[in-house]
Amino acid sequence: MNLGMSGKNILITGAGKGMGREMAISAAREGANIAVHFHTSKDKALETVGILRDIGVAVHPFQADISQIDEIQRMKNEIHAQLGHIDYIVNNAGWAQMKSFFQYEPDEWRKEIDICFYGVLNIIHTFMPDMIKNQAGKFINIIGDSARTGDRKLIMSAAARNGTVSFLKSLAREVGESNIQCNTVSLGMVDQGGLGEDLIHKIRKQYPLKRLGNPEDVTGMVLFLLSEQADWITGQVFSVNGGHSMIG
Numbered sequence: 001m002n003l004g005m006s007g008k009n010i011l012i013t014g015a016g017k018g019m020g021r022e023m024a025i026s027a028a029r030e031g032a033n034i035a036v037h038f039h040t041s042k043d044k045a046l047e048t049v050g051i052l053r054d055i056g057v058a059v060h061p062f063q064a065d066i067s068q069i070d071e072i073q074r075m076k077n078e079i080h081a082q083l084g085h086i087d088y089i090v091n092n093a094g095w096a097q098m099k100s101f102f103q104y105e106p107d108e109w110r111k112e113i114d115i116c117f118y119g120v121l122n123i124i125h126t127f128m129p130d131m132i133k134n135q136a137g138k139f140i141n142i143i144g145d146s147a148r149t150g151d152r153k154l155i156m157s158a159a160a161r162n163g164t165v166s167f168l169k170s171l172a173r174e175v176g177e178s179n180i181q182c183n184t185v186s187l188g189m190v191d192q193g194g195l196g197e198d199l200i201h202k203i204r205k206q207y208p209l210k211r212l213g214n215p216e217d218v219t220g221m222v223l224f225l226l227s228e229q230a231d232w233i234t235g236q237v238f239s240v241n242g243g244h245s246m247i248g
Contacts (some may be wrong), residue, residue: 004228006031009058011079011086011127013037013066014093016045018192019142022215023090023222024048025055030223033058035079035086037093039065058083066093066119067111072126085130088138088226091120096144096157109156116143116160120167128175137180140225141168142218145186148237149245165237172235181234183225188213188241208243217242 010027014020016038024034025048034052036059038045045061052059060082064075079086095115097108120141131137146154147161165184172182189203190213204211221240224230239245 003030003223003226005088005223005226008032008087008226009035009079009083009085010088010090010226011035011037012090012092013123014039014091016041016048019190019215019218020092021048021051022219023092024052024059026219026223027226028052028055028057028059031057032088032226033083035059035083036061037066037075038063039093066091066122067114069122069126072122076126085134086127087131087134087136088140089123089127090140090142090222090226091123092142093119094142094144094157094161096154098153100152101155104156112156113160116157117163117167120164124171128180131180132175132178135179137175137178138226138230139168139180139182140222141182141184142222143184143186145188145239145241145245148186148239148247169235176234179231181225181230183230183234184237185218185221185225186237186239186241187218188239188244190215190218206244207241211242213240213242 005027010032012020012024012034015024015036024036028034036045036048049059049061062075062078064071066072095112141164143161146158151158168182168184200212218240221238
């Protein structure tokens with residue numbers, strides 16, 4: 001099936017490894033050119049770039065802290081110089097601490113809010129005006145399902161990401177007349193390495209499908225939302241979670 005992505009320029013944040021890398025590879029196989037964003041994982045990002053170049057698309061790595069709008073603006077200028085304007089964005093970047101609220105010291109939660117909430121605002125405020133000018137664009141935000149269900153150990157990142165859900169719903173109403181779609185993909189636990197077997201065994205008991213997700217489980221939904229088949233879908237939250245939560 002032709003997804004209509006050939007020749008499109010796609011910015012994928014957090015694309016150096018894990019899910020971000022798999023999304024970049026899948027989009028590149030559809031003919032899209034990829035701006036590979038990373039913050040600190042330079043070596044992994046360069047590995048991703050090498051893989052994408054072997055596929056045969058245009059690709060460049062770009063470093064930025066998405067919580068800092070001046071760094072996003074600098075990255076935009078660099079992307080325009082290397083690839084041209086961005087057609088679609090998948091925001092996969094995030095950061096979370098696992099502890100309850102009263103284990104935080106005041107202001108210790110600021111980094112999670114700055115990355116998971118303000119980072120989304122920074123990217124959109126910087127890149128979407130060009131989409132509006134071009135009368136076309138797509139923005140997909142990747143969040144954890146804790147933003148929908150709550151999680152006492154992910155309380156601040158969940159709160160910040162839930163804020164992006166309502167923000168994108170409102171934004172979808174504003175930019176829909178410019179032929180721009182804004183959607184959210186909400187994930188259950190995805191095994192990206194680093195989890196012990198005992199912890200995996202404990203967690204997967206909570207899933208009807210009796211396994212954790214893997215990065216490849218996510219890419220199908222992301223590709224669909226980036227495709228022409230999803231041009232009439234906006235302001236929605238799609239849960240990819242192995243049945244862990246089933247909110248109507």
